[in-house]
Amino acid sequence: MNSGNSSGWNIVRLDDIPATPWRNGGGVTRELAMWPDAGDWAWRMSVADVDKSGPFSKFEGIDRWFAVLEGAGVQLDVAGVPHRVTSAEAPLFFDGAAETGCELVDGKTRDFNLMVRRGSGASRMVRVEGRFSETLDAMKTIAIYAYKSRATVLFDEEVLRLEPATLAWRTVTGSAAVRVAAQGALWMEISA
Template sequence: MTWRTIHLADVPATPWRNGGGLTRELAAWPAEGAWRWRMSVAEVTASGPFSRFEGITRWFAVLKGDGVTLTVRTPSDSGDAGACEHRLTAADPALCFDGGATTHCALLGGTTQDFNLMVQGDCLPARMVRVQGDLTVLAGATKTIAIYAVDSGARVQFNTEDLFVPAGTLVWRSLTKAATVHISGSHVLWMELAG
């Protein structure tokens, strides 16, 4: 499979039901029916609750803006809910949390743009890594890999192939054999998931 390319500017925005923001779905697989993974960019315009996604593991990374505080409340075995607060800015690593947890988002300032990766259990293990400089990865076979260039382009070497990813662009592909990937850029997200 070759690279699939999606430009953020080409994707229409869907308003949230609670009026607190907009989401642009960049990619989901499979394209028809229930997805096993989904990648999107959201504009958070007001503090409020996140939608719950039962059975989903979720990664959240701030791209632009002042950032947010996420309060994630996960029920424990005793039935009591334990809450964890996470202050996230564009300089912080991506946060991984239970998509089925009750989650409240509080803006630290104005509108914040963020990237979301949501993954069903059969596509785990998965990860999202913020790249500010260089990253070299040996990606295993039967993986899906993706790169999102935020506000500057990214240079990617995939084995012997060279690729430039413009700002505001997602590229992704499925691997049938292991590959060495080198990413260079000032603000990039690297994602890797099973299947």
């Protein structure tokens, strides 16, 4: 994984990560970040290009967040419950072990996945369309993925600027104020 470090931030550009084809031929995944390591991760962030409809892989013991970044969206069937997910809607949270089918709404999509091993802490993912702020007061891993526009992140007094298709993540050990400005980004938190 190619990543840079800027004042505590780990920076990963999508274009620097090789695509791994799916076994079923339905798309490719780029694994942007895994912690603590690729072999035994507590959390994983990735971008998938979905070329055709089909089942999702099962991940036992994993909580999963899913957000459409580009394309018309998908119709997911998670354990028999339908969910329509588009780039305008909130990310979907579901059990990674659930039987999940994916139907493309109108052509290919690009999607973001956050997977968190159960017991590794609570997590959340929200879209940033404009401005977002959060005050942190406990140990957490935070991440911002800029996808549609540049993103500006103010972490206390430190300014970080992200180009589209770039992930920034870091672990916060104390209190901090974070503000994000973007017209297309994802904010993620994982409790430590």
